[in-house]
Amino acid sequence: MKELPNFSSFDDQTRPDCAVIALHGVTREYVGHAGAVRALSDATFSIVAGEWVAITGPSGSGKSTLVNLIGCLDRPTSGQLKIDNVDVASMSATELDRFRADKIGFIFQQFHLIPYLSALENVMLAQYFHSMTDEGEARAALEKVGLGKRAEHLPSELSGGEQQRVCIARALINNPPILLADEPTGNLDAANQEIVAGLLKDLHGQGHTIVMVTHDPEMAGLAQRRIALSHGKVFCHPVGGSPVVTLRR
Amino acid sequence: MFFRLLMESFRRQRRRKLLAGIAILLGTTAVTAMLALATTIGDRIHKELAVYGANIVVYPKTDLLDVKIGGVDVKPATGGSYLKESDLAKLRTIFWGNNITGISPELPVQVDATAPSGETLHANGLGLWFDHALTEDAHAQRMGAPALHPWWKLQGIWPHDSDAVVGAGLAAKWKLRIGDRLPVTLSTANGVTSGDARSFALRVSGIVSTGDKTEEQILLPLAMAQTISGLPGAVWRVEVSARTKPEDAFARKDPETLSPKDHDRWYCSPYANSIAFQIREAIPGAQAEQVRRVEQSEGTVLQRISGLMWLVSAAALLAAGFAVSAAMATAILERRGEIGLMRSLGASRSAIALLFYAETGLLAVFAGVVGYLLGSGLAAWLGARIFAGDGGAAEAVLNPVLLPVVVALALAVSIAGSTPSIRSALRMDPSAILRADA
Numbered sequence: 001m002k003e004l005p006n007f008s009s010f011d012d013q014t015r016p017d018c019a020v021i022a023l024h025g026v027t028r029e030y031v032g033h034a035g036a037v038r039a040l041s042d043a044t045f046s047i048v049a050g051e052w053v054a055i056t057g058p059s060g061s062g063k064s065t066l067v068n069l070i071g072c073l074d075r076p077t078s079g080q081l082k083i084d085n086v087d088v089a090s091m092s093a094t095e096l097d098r099f100r101a102d103k104i105g106f107i108f109q110q111f112h113l114i115p116y117l118s119a120l121e122n123v124m125l126a127q128y129f130h131s132m133t134d135e136g137e138a139r140a141a142l143e144k145v146g147l148g149k150r151a152e153h154l155p156s157e158l159s160g161g162e163q164q165r166v167c168i169a170r171a172l173i174n175n176p177p178i179l180l181a182d183e184p185t186g187n188l189d190a191a192n193q194e195i196v197a198g199l200l201k202d203l204h205g206q207g208h209t210i211v212m213v214t215h216d217p218e219m220a221g222l223a224q225r226r227i228a229l230s231h232g233k234v235f236c237h238p239v240g241g242s243p244v245v246t247l248r249r
Numbered sequence: 250m251f252f253r254l255l256m257e258s259f260r261r262q263r264r265r266k267l268l269a270g271i272a273i274l275l276g277t278t279a280v281t282a283m284l285a286l287a288t289t290i291g292d293r294i295h296k297e298l299a300v301y302g303a304n305i306v307v308y309p310k311t312d313l314l315d316v317k318i319g320g321v322d323v324k325p326a327t328g329g330s331y332l333k334e335s336d337l338a339k340l341r342t343i344f345w346g347n348n349i350t351g352i353s354p355e356l357p358v359q360v361d362a363t364a365p366s367g368e369t370l371h372a373n374g375l376g377l378w379f380d381h382a383l384t385e386d387a388h389a390q391r392m393g394a395p396a397l398h399p400w401w402k403l404q405g406i407w408p409h410d411s412d413a414v415v416g417a418g419l420a421a422k423w424k425l426r427i428g429d430r431l432p433v434t435l436s437t438a439n440g441v442t443s444g445d446a447r448s449f450a451l452r453v454s455g456i457v458s459t460g461d462k463t464e465e466q467i468l469l470p471l472a473m474a475q476t477i478s479g480l481p482g483a484v485w486r487v488e489v490s491a492r493t494k495p496e497d498a499f500a501r502k503d504p505e506t507l508s509p510k511d512h513d514r515w516y517c518s519p520y521a522n523s524i525a526f527q528i529r530e531a532i533p534g535a536q537a538e539q540v541r542r543v544e545q546s547e548g549t550v551l552q553r554i555s556g557l558m559w560l561v562s563a564a565a566l567l568a569a570g571f572a573v574s575a576a577m578a579t580a581i582l583e584r585r586g587e588i589g590l591m592r593s594l595g596a597s598r599s600a601i602a603l604l605f606y607a608e609t610g611l612l613a614v615f616a617g618v619v620g621y622l623l624g625s626g627l628a629a630w631l632g633a634r635i636f637a638g639d640g641g642a643a644e645a646v647l648n649p650v651l652l653p654v655v656v657a658l659a660l661a662v663s664i665a666g667s668t669p670s671i672r673s674a675l676r677m678d679p680s681a682i683l684r685a686d687a
Contacts, residue, residue: 100595
């Protein structure tokens with residue numbers, strides 16, 4: 001049995017005892033024709049419950065790898081990754097699917113709504129793969145993001161901002177402890193960006209843990225902490241602290 | 250939600266589903282037609298080949314022994330031993346009794362007749378059944394020589410009581426016509442002494458062309474031949490037509506050398522050999538032999554046609570499998586974004602596999618049922634075309650037993666065809682799909 005990490009020894013820890021996401025020496029390598037490529041190297045940090053963290057970094061810095069690992073879509077090559085105090089590295093594929101449905105709510109840059117299902121059905125889809133559908137709850141989730149009256153509309157009948165709000169409602173429907181937002185405003189105009197940012201603020205205010213990948217300094221500024229990535233290495237920013245590395249797009 | 254996703258996939262991918270469905274439909278239509286024909290082809294080919302006569306002949310066992318004195322065979326034509334006519338009903342009581350479709354006993358007699366000129370003529374007579382019920386049952390099958398020799402061409406009618414049919418050759422030689430009366434004297438050759446000799450008149454009810462030595466004979470009702478020969482209830486030879494399974498190496502085995510299990514299997518297979526064996530068991534003193542030429546022709550034709558049918562069916566199913574595979578591969582490629590999203594929402598691999606298998610399964614069941622109906626129709630049409638002469642042209646070929654078989658085959662083909670694509674879909678990295686889709 002692996003020894004649990006000593007969180008107090010982490011460089012950047014904020015209340016490690018409350019960590020909902022904890023990485024210790026996490027490395028992810030991909031083996032290709034040209035040999036092994038290290039996409040993420042020895043990442044060690046934690047995110048506590050209710051925290052809003054922005055992950056930033058240029059293309060190829062390892063953001064996607066990190067998001068995949070935190071989103072339980074991938075497993076580390078080495079190191080320990082704990083989500084809600086459960087080591088996901090040792091889980092089987094089926095357990096990981098179940099765990100992902102329970103713990104993670106995804107918000108995508110491209111929304112990824114199923115085009116032939118209405119807004120309501122898109123929200124209910126997440127319920128279906130989690131447990132069972134409940135139309136009332138799905139409607140309430142849409143009401144919460146201000147789309148109660150647009151529930152029966154198809155994604156093609158909604159604006160970009162509205163589609164992202166459906167995506168947020170879908171991410172929230174199963175009450176996951178972690179919201180994983182990948183460039184949530186990357187595809188929105190300024191007005192819709194503001195609406196979505198407001199929604200994320202509200203969700204954070206309600207105690208949701210938000211891990212957000214963004215290139216947008218304004219959006220990153222809304223987070224309590226920034227985790228910067230460069231060449232697969234993690235540079236963490238404590239709350240209110242100044243950045244160790246400044247990354248510019 | 251599951252049914253919503255299922256129905257939407259049919260609604261949105263109509264053309265792709267239609268193509269896959271048509272491929273399965275064509276495959277199952279071919280298979281149904283082939284299976285429907287294969288299940289009836291044995292009977293139909295037997296009917297077709299029945300025109301070549303019996304496939305089993307039964308003799309009295311002692312008739313096979315030669316009786317030679319000084320190197321000269323002195324055994325009479327009949328061999329001097331006979332079967333009992335009353336034993337023939339036992340042919341229908343053997344294990345494969347229902348496969349016996351024709352029985353024609355024979356009793357040769359010597360007929361001495363007086364020509365209109367007063368000249369005494371000698372001819373061979375043959376006692377036969379013409380339209381005989383084997384049992385008292387009103388629905389009993391009618392048996393006799395005409396049914397077993399459908400190539401015989403008759404002018405007039407088959408004989409009753411004291412009538413006779415004369416072979417065309419003999420009729421020409423004796424200048425006989427239908428309706429003539431032929432005075433006949435009981436021949437001493439039949440063991441009747443001159444003191445007992447009696448004569449009576451036979452009425453010619455018909456003239457028959459047979460294409461063989463029977464053209465020179467007088468065909469009489471068996472009972473009359475027995476009276477003429479003074480052998481009541483006697484039969485010399487019996488021709489039997491039976492539906493049989495094509496002969497194979499196992500059929501040619503000697504049942505006496507087989508293990509009890511193999512013996513049972515041999516006995517319970519409708520080989521001509523095993524039917525002959527059962528006839529020997531059922532009729533004491535009888536020797537039953539397979540008429541190999543007819544039997545082998547039937548077996549060879551049946552084997553070749555069956556082989557061809559299976560080949561066509563397998564090819565049709567294989568083609569259907571490839572078509573389903575191609576359609577599913579394209580469908581999955583189109584829906585990879587959906588699959589990635591479902592995986593990110595926590596859908597297990599089995600849940601996604603179930604969705605795709607349900608799609609292909611539903612398609613297979615629908616196409617299988619329609620293919621079964623079309624195939625049954627095709628089998629009826631083909632049957633009517635190929636076997637137009639057997640009187641079964643309008644025969645219905647809707648065989649309900651085939652429905653589950655065909656649907657199961659359709660399911661197996663579609664599942665086998667779609668499995669590689671579904672497996673590759675399940676191996677896709679959801680994060681890569683979602684990013685590529687972005």
